[in-house]
Amino acid sequence: MHYYHLGEIPPKRHTQFRKPDGTLYHEQLFSTEGFSDLHSLLYHVNPPTQIVQVGDPVSVQPKLVHDKQLRHRSLKGFQITPEDDYLESRKPVLVNNECKIVLSAPRKSMTDYFFKNADADEVIFVHEGVGTLKTMYGNLAYKEGDYLVIPRGTIYQMHFAQENNRLLIVESTSPVITPNRYRNKFGQLMEHAPFCERDIRKPDKLETHDEKGDFQFFIKKQDNIYPYQYLSHPFDVVGWDGYVYPYAFSIHDFEPITGRVHQPPPVHQTFATKGFVICSFVPRLFDYHPLAIPAPYNHSNIDSDEVLYYVDGDFMSRKHVEKGMITLHPGGIPHGPHPGTVEKSIGVKATHELAVMVDTFRPLLMTEYAVNIEDQDYYKSWLE
Numbered sequence: 001m002h003y004y005h006l007g008e009i010p011p012k013r014h015t016q017f018r019k020p021d022g023t024l025y026h027e028q029l030f031s032t033e034g035f036s037d038l039h040s041l042l043y044h045v046n047p048p049t050q051i052v053q054v055g056d057p058v059s060v061q062p063k064l065v066h067d068k069q070l071r072h073r074s075l076k077g078f079q080i081t082p083e084d085d086y087l088e089s090r091k092p093v094l095v096n097n098e099c100k101i102v103l104s105a106p107r108k109s110m111t112d113y114f115f116k117n118a119d120a121d122e123v124i125f126v127h128e129g130v131g132t133l134k135t136m137y138g139n140l141a142y143k144e145g146d147y148l149v150i151p152r153g154t155i156y157q158m159h160f161a162q163e164n165n166r167l168l169i170v171e172s173t174s175p176v177i178t179p180n181r182y183r184n185k186f187g188q189l190m191e192h193a194p195f196c197e198r199d200i201r202k203p204d205k206l207e208t209h210d211e212k213g214d215f216q217f218f219i220k221k222q223d224n225i226y227p228y229q230y231l232s233h234p235f236d237v238v239g240w241d242g243y244v245y246p247y248a249f250s251i252h253d254f255e256p257i258t259g260r261v262h263q264p265p266p267v268h269q270t271f272a273t274k275g276f277v278i279c280s281f282v283p284r285l286f287d288y289h290p291l292a293i294p295a296p297y298n299h300s301n302i303d304s305d306e307v308l309y310y311v312d313g314d315f316m317s318r319k320h321v322e323k324g325m326i327t328l329h330p331g332g333i334p335h336g337p338h339p340g341t342v343e344k345s346i347g348v349k350a351t352h353e354l355a356v357m358v359d360t361f362r363p364l365l366m367t368e369y370a371v372n373i374e375d376q377d378y379y380k381s382w383l384e
Contacts, residue, residue, distance in 0.1 A: 001038065001178075001247065002187060002197065006138050006206040007239030013041055030153065030244055032175055040242025042136065045210045046232035054216075057224035062092040062100070062367040070332055074378035075370055077103050077309070077324030078166065084108045086158055087115065087218065087225065090169060093370040094307060094328060096362045098275025101307060101326075102169035103369075110157040114217035114234055117152055120171035123271060123278060124148040125251070125356050127311055127324065129165035133158060136237050137245045138203030145311075145354075147270070147278075149176055150246045155217060155234045166324060168309050170358055174274035195270075199253040203245060209233035251311075251354065256284035261292050265357065276304075279357040283313070285350050295345035298336030304359045305330050311354040320381070327378070331363060338381055 010017035017025045026047050031039035042048075075093060082105035083089035089106040100120070109131070126146045133140045133148055135156040142148055150156060182193035189196050211233040219226045249270075257267040268279035286294040306329040310321050329335040337345075366374075 001243050001245070003241070003243060004202050004245060005239070005241030006203060007208070007237065009041070009043060009239040009241050017043055019045070025238060030242070032151070032244060037175070038243040040240055040244040042237050042240040045208065045236040045238060046212075050231040052229050052231070053226060054229050055227040057226045059223060060220065060225055061223035062095050064095070065366045065368060065371050067366070070330060071379040072330070072333070072335055073328040073366070074375040075326040075328075076322070076373045076375060077326050078322075079373040080105055080369070082107050086110050091369040092367050093326065093373075094364040095367060096275070096360060096364050098173050098273070098362060099358070099360050099364070100171040101358060101364070102171065104167040104169055106158070106160065106165050106167070107163040109159040111159075112216065114155050114157055114215065116155045116217060116219045117150070117171070118219055118221040119152065119223070120173050121152050121176040121273075122150040123170045123172070123176055124150065125168040125170075125309070127166040127168060129160055129162060129167070131158065131160040133246060134235070135203065135246050136235050137240060138206040140201065140203045140246060140248055142248050145251045147249045147251065148246065149249070149271070151175070151244050154246055156246070168356060170278065172273040172275065176271050176273055179269050179272045194255045194257055195249065195253055199249060201248040206237065206239070207235060208238050209235045211236070251280045251282060251356070254280040254282050256282050258285050259287060260289040261287050262294065262296055265359070268357065275362065276358055276360040279359070281353050281355040281357065283350065283352045283354065286348055293342060293346060294348055294351070295337045295342045298334055300334040301329055301331040303331060304361050305364045307358040307360070307364070309356045309358070311356065313352040313354045328364065
């Protein structure tokens with residue numbers, strides 16, 4: 001990310017910054033990887049340290065299934081049951097120590113509590129729904145097709161404008177960044193990148209709440225949810241600046257990279273972490289070599305598990321695709337186009353597919369939620 005600020009800040013960091021009544025604002029350094037990576041400085045009306053734990057933690061550790069089967073899998077994501085509460089709606093389906101892939105279908109806004117994920121950065125892909133992400137950094141309106149990138153430790157609320165919401169949430173134990181190969185040595189996105197800074201939407205409205213009372217919020221740490229109370233409103237920031245803040249990027253603003261022959265998945269990469277990458281498959285023209293085969297070639301996942309979340313449109317290489325469907329092609333066995341789709345793709349000029357891909361560098365495990373929505377016969381779909 002690049003430098004940004006909202007609200008009022010002093011001309012020099014770590015110096016006196018006073019309220020109209022003469023008392024000091026409370027400076028908070030929000031840093032990643034200790035003091036050696038990206039950071040922001042926030043200025044609070046009240047001390048951000050006035051918090052009280054009000055109950056015992058509740059475990060949200062995923063219940064894993066070890067069936068010892070190495071096979072391709074498919075999950076019917078829209079079969080995840082909607083829940084009124086946002087936190088209760090989050091159902092992890094595929095996980096490892098660096099990544100959690102979560103499905104969520106919340107109906108009600110977070111109006112009476114706040115949430116902080118201290119375990120992981122979050123990338124929330126909005127499949128269905130519109131609303132506002134409210135954070136201590138300000139408000140960020142979102143719509144269908146948006147990625148919401150929320151740095152770990154950010155206190156936030158999701159405000160939904162409708163009851164029908166479908167979210168794909170990807171948690172990362174390492175920071176979520178844009179790929180290094182898209183950026184020059186100064187951090188600017190380069191000309192060959194499939195998106196630029198103009199496509200990234202940052203918080204644009206800072207609401208400062210100078211309110212005292214009991215404000216409930218939950219902290220997720222080491223797969224436990226800890227109930228806390230703030231003695232003042234957590235969104236009491238009068239100004240901030242730096243490089244750490246939530247932002248939105250629409251999958252519809254991803255500009256596809258095409259070629260004369262079929263391009264490999266890295267051209268679709270959108271985000272990077274130490275444990276996985278996230279890619280965006282969007283409508284695009286097909287390959288234009290006179291003998292091109294638009295359908296992807298068979299390939300073996302040797303070092304990664306490939307997860308594809310289907311958003312909309314028709315995939316030229318898959319049969320029986322539906323919205324919200326998730327496929328898992330694990331490392332160790334090859335996969336490729338379904339029978340008949342290779343010949344069918346020849347001569348086709350464009351595709352209108354829309355999907356999100358997560359490639360992890362360590363194996364993913366199924367959870368009990370995943371088993372309940374699995375298409376047990378998917379692995380047979382390559383048989384003639």
